[in-house]
Amino acid sequence: MERESMEFDVLIVGAGPAGLSAACRIKQLAEEGGQEINVCVVEKGSEVGAHILAGTVFEPTALNELFPNWKELGAPLNTPVLRDDIFLLKSDNGATKIPNAFVPKNMHNEGNYIISLGNLCRWLAEQAEGMGVEVYPGFAAAEVLYDENNVVKGIITGDMGVAKDGSEKDGYMPGMELRAKYTLFTEGCRGHLGKQLLRKFNLDEGKDPQHYGIGIKELWDIDPSKHEPGLVVHTTGWPLSDSGSTGGSFLYHLENGQVYVGLITDLSYSNPHLSPFGEFQKLKTHPEIRKYLEGGKRASYGARAITKGGFNSLPKMSFPGGLLLGCDAGTLNFSKIKGSHTAMKSGLLGAETVVEALKAGKDGEELTSFAEKFKNSWLYKELYEERNFGPAMHKYGNVVGxxxxxxxxxxxxxxxPFTFHDTTPDYATMKSVDEAKTLTYPKPDNVLTFDRLSSVFISNTNHEENQPVHLKLKDPSIPIQHNLPKYDEPAQRYCPAGVYEVVDADDGSGKQFQINAQNCVHCKTCDIKDPAQNITWVTPEGGGGPNYPNM
Incomplete structure (x- = not known):
């Protein structure tokens, strides 16, 4: 069956804050300049916001630039931050509150808001569609389209209706070719196509390797007597300190009697016994966290990797025919634990660059002017000034860092006046099991702590079961022959959704590696942390994955 195709001036891959901000800004600038620019946004989630997961304390800097009248337009920023509490957790019950005078200024949140980033993206999509942007959720960008000169000319969406064995089911539909003069890739952290573009065009040559964390988050309805709208709580130390790992937790009081609670575990950790999911469950038992959750009920669960290499890991963001923007490029400011405002600003800069190129009649030429726009922006200044934060944390730990x-x-x-560097990729930090301290995790009580499968259930994750597995092994023998004896196959623990298991083979021949792809919440941790770099995450059938409400 021949592929259908559609043509656009600008195609945007991913309906996150970067992509939707770019779409809106392109339309604003086109109207101001009397141009006709048709813009399309494709999103792999079943709806805009379905796959969006972040903390989120939101800094409105870029939103103020994009929509100065966002309050009148009804943007879902309803809970201003009123107070910051930061604790050093010394043990499973000991804590020291850090006086505000000793807190790095970027950790203060005056003027920021506690929001659902998914709901903000839904609102941004409404603004974009009102301006004439075509937004297509449920369509996964599976391949990059190139012309004969290796210029990016768009994407191919994933085929629909392919069985697990590769055969075509009833109702099979081949993916469409979406062609554009310029394509902006805003897939979020560890973008499937962004990863390919980095490699094809050597965009990260000479840069520090990108670094990542895995963020695991729950939404809770809590006892109204314990609810303080606008309270932001951060912690560092326990439980990660017990394994020599770094990261930190958050607990944010939003509106409607709800809180977000979560833990970010840096994926530079070295202990193969460590389970980020298990660490998060332990965190909730600490008195400083438990006191808010007791008497409440868990409403939702999710997990997502975050890019945290910062300035030192930023790749070149332009290539022939397009741009790599937002967390696809790694623009998150880990010092602030915020990436939404920086992603949005990169989208605004990308929009300005594309509109200028189209006005000049250019089609597919490399957008070299983006680099200068970026360097002259507050985004560059912010990331440059915080370039030492991540490497110092990795090198010296949370306290000294x-x-x-x-x-x-x-x-x-x-x-x-000098720069710290972290040149060891996260996948290369793992010790062997005989070098590492054994870690144990208590059985869940189903009140404060839970197992992974019940957690995945409330993430509303769903994939068409009879489809090709979207977690590809370069060498199927590595998990059992290499990773199991050396690392006790850490995929069993680093995956927050129970996708990977080591089970007894049906024929009694020993152990086998089982992939429960239908559980996948698209966090990308396996693609990042597998010590053999043997697992590649590719797009499943469009619309599959989690469906996050209010996350």
């Missing part, structure tokens, strides 16, 4: 951040931000009011 935090002290360095405090010295830079609060004392010097600028960055140090």
């Amino acid at each position: 935090g002290a360095i951040a405090f010295f830079e931000q609060n004392i010097l009011h600028r960055s140090l």
Whole structure:
């Protein structure tokens, strides 16, 4: 069956904050300049926001630029931050509150809002559609389209109706070719196509390797007497400190008697016994967290990797025919634990660059002017000034690394005159099982702590079961022959959705590696952390995956 095709001026892959901001800004600039620019946004989730997961304390800097009248337009920013509490958790019941005077200034949240990023993206999509942008959820961008000169000319959406064995089911529909003069890739962290573009065009040559964390989050309805709308709580230390790992937790009081609670575990951890999901469940038993959750009920669950390499890991963002923007490029400011405003700003800069190129009659030429726009922006300045935060945390740990951040931000009011680097990729940090401390995780009580399968259930994750497995093994023998004896196959633990299991083979021949792809919440941790770099995440059938409400 021949593929259908559609033509656009600009195609945007991913309906997240970067992509939707770019779409809206293109339409604004086109109207101001009297141009006709047709814009299309494709999104793999079943609806806009279905796959969006973040903390989220939101800094409105870029939103103020895009829609200065966002309050009148009804943007879902309903809960301003009123107070920050930051704790060093010393043990499973000990905690020290860090005085505000000793907190790095980027950790303060005056002027920010506690929001659902998914709901903000739904609102941005409404604004974009009102301007004439075509937004197509449920369509996964499966391949990049190139012309004969290796210029990006769009994408091919995934085929629909393919069985697990590769045969065509009733109702099979081949993917469409979506062609464009310029394509903006805004897939979020560890984008499937962004990863290919980085490699094809050597965009990250000479840069520090990208670094990541895995964020696991729950939404709770809590006892109204314990609810403080606008309260932001962050912690560092326990439970991750017990394994020598870094990261931190958050608990945010939003509106309607609800809180977000979550843990970010840096994927540079070295202990193969570590389970980020298990660490998160332990976190909730600490008195400083438990006191808010007791008497409440868990409403939703999700997990997503975040890019946290910062300035030192930023790739070149332009290539012939397009741009790599937002978390696809790694624009998150980990010092602030915020990436939405930076992603949006990269989208605004990309929009300006594309509109200028189209006005000049260019089609598919490399958007080299983007680099200068980026360098002259507050986004560049912000990321450059915080370039030492992540490497210092990895090199010296949370306490000393935090002290360095405090010295830079609060004392010097600028960055140090030299740069820390972290040149070891996250997948290469794993110790063997015989070198690492054994870690144990208590059985869930189903009140505060839960298992992975019940958690996946409330993420509303669903995939058409009879479809090709979207988690590809380069060498199917590696999990059992290499990873199991050396690392006790860590995929069993680093996956927050129970996708990977080591089970007894049906024929009694020993162990086999089982992939429960229907559980996948699209966090991308396996693609990042597998020590053999043997697992590749590709797009499943469009519309599959989690469906996050209010997350």
